[in-house]
Structures are given as C-alpha cells and as structure tokens.
Amino acid sequence: MPITIKSQIEGYRRAGVAHSKTPVTHPDGTFSETQLAQLEADPRITLTLDAATDSSDSNATNSGAMDPQRLAELVAHINQLDKDNPSLWMDSGAPKASSMPNGTSAAERDAAWDALVAQLDAEG
Missing domain, CATH: 1.10.10 (Arc Repressor Mutant, subunit A)
Structure with a gap:
C-alpha cells in the first residue's frame, strides 16, 4: 500500500532514500519490510500508511486502520x-x-x- 513519508530534516537519508520535510507518497512496493522497519523506528521520520487505498489487510500496523x-x-x-x-x-x-x-x-x-x-x- 502507498506510504507517505515526511522527514524533520530536509534531505535526511533512511532506507536508501533522501526524504523531504514535505510529505511524499511512495507507491506500494517501494520499500522492503526491512526498510519499512528502519523508517518506522527512526524518530526523525513520520510515515503514514494510506489505508484508504488498501482495506483488505485488517492488521492495524500494516493497513493504517x-x-x-x-x-x-x-x-x-x-x-x-x-x-x-x-x-x-x-x-x-x-x-x-x-x-x-x-x-x-x-x-x-x-x-x-x-x-x-x-x-x-x-x-x-
């Protein structure tokens, strides 16, 4: 499912990508499970899973619901x-x-x- 990422620091790199202070939505499959874990654990990164585009997964952590x-x-x-x-x-x-x-x-x-x-x- 798409994931929106916002960094507290412009150009901050995590999971092999430079992130922006402006929220950026990445399509499904952009990040591996390992990369998603890195992003979730980083306090300088805010990520939002777009549950509106994928309601088939009832797991709260993965679906955003x-x-x-x-x-x-x-x-x-x-x-x-x-x-x-x-x-x-x-x-x-x-x-x-x-x-x-x-x-x-x-x-x-x-x-x-x-x-x-x-x-x-x-x-x-």
Whole structure:
C-alpha cells in the first residue's frame, strides 16, 4: 500500500532514500519490510500508511486502520505523558516513539497523535 513519508530534516537519508520535510507518497512496493522497519523506528521520520487505498489487510500496523480500543488506549497514554519533559517529545510536538508503550508502531503513534490533536481542536 502507498506510504507517505515526511522527514524533520530536509534531505535526511533512511532506507536508501533522501526524504523531504514535505510529505511524499511512495507507491506500494517501494520499500522492503526491512526498510519499512528502519523508517518506522527512526524518530526523525513520520510515515503514514494510506489505508484508504488498501482495506483488505485488517492488521492495524500494516493497513493504517487501528482498533478503536487500541487507539483510545494510546491517546490516553499520550495524555498522561509529562508535557514538561522534553525527552518524551519530538520538535514537532508529537510524542517520541520511545515514550510510547512497547510494541507501538510509528503508524500507531501517529494515528493516536492525530486523533488527540483532532479531539483537542474539536474542544476548541
């Protein structure tokens, strides 16, 4: 499935590709499983799996779709993080992967962060 990648550093290289601060969508099959793991583990990279183009896979990590219970748990976890501890947060304001529960993928962290931001925006 297509994957959108955004780097915190213009031209930052990971998985054999120079990445941009501007989100770039790569077609399905561009990256191997090893490269995807590298991208997900890198805190300087934000990646989003485009679930809208491939809903056949029900695995939350691979399809971008997340179980609502899991999403709620991760949003609650982010809410409990110490907002004054810079070691838990990226420069963008999103939580670092290392501040999330073990086994949380970058895509899950990003989905939870997006859900929390949307919730806060709705509250005004």
